[in-house]
Amino acid sequence: MAAATPTSYTDQIVYTDEVAEFSPEVVEEMRSHLAKYPADRTRSALIPLLFVIQRERGYVDNAGVNFLAKFLNLEVTDVWETATFYSMFNLREIGRHHIQICKTLSCKIMGEPDITDHICSKLGIHPGETTADGKFTVSLVECLGSCGTAPMMQIGFDYHEDLTIEKVDKILEDCK
Ligand code: FES
Structure with missing residues (x-):
């Protein structure tokens, strides 16, 4: 199966004024992250707080971003700028196993296209898609900082390096 061009997830986001709600415990957790940064540098807490949003909501969604903008006294666009920059933040529901294949130069020349085609063919999906049973999502991402062991991919928080078809x-x- 030929790998299709990955979809732009930001095109699929529905922007509304809805603001997510969280339990007092989760808000307290967010405050503890915020307390690690100077009061006039709330933006610095964005990364840990986006991880909390992702854990609580399943992915970084519009309502969660609206909450963070209010919580940190930032523009909504400030939050989206960070959320959309890093591939570690999911902007849509993903499968139980999120396979992120590095498509940058070292991995590309060391065989990424064949690895991607093989994985997608086996799972019956294209990059950017999730299997019908919700088990796997395949994404193509930029350099994951493991160029010396290319080609590589990340599943969840684990790196898999020096990949071969086997x-x-x-x-x-x-x-499985
Ligand atoms: S190019 Fe793939 S990890 Fe850097």
Whole structure:
């Protein structure tokens, strides 16, 4: 299966004024992150707080971003700028196993296209899609900082490096 051009997820976001609500415990957790930064540098807390939003909401959604903008006294666009810059933040629902394949130069020349085609063919999806059973999402991402062990991919928080077709088959099997 030929790999399709990845979809732009930002095109699929529905922007509304809805503001997410969180339990007092989660708000307290957010305040503890905020307390680590100077009072006039609330923007610095964006990364840890976006991780909290992602954990609580399943992904970084519009209502969660609106909450953070209010919580940090920032513009909504300030929050989206950060959320959309880093591939570690998901902007839509994803499968139980999120396979992020590095598509940048070192990985590309070391075989990423074949790895991507193989994975997508096995799962019956294109990059940017999730399998019908909700188990796997495949994304193509920029350099993950492991260029010396290219080609590589990240699943969840784990790196899988020096990939071969055989290694990929074993990794996918272990995910099932
Ligand atoms: S180019 Fe793939 S990890 Fe850097």
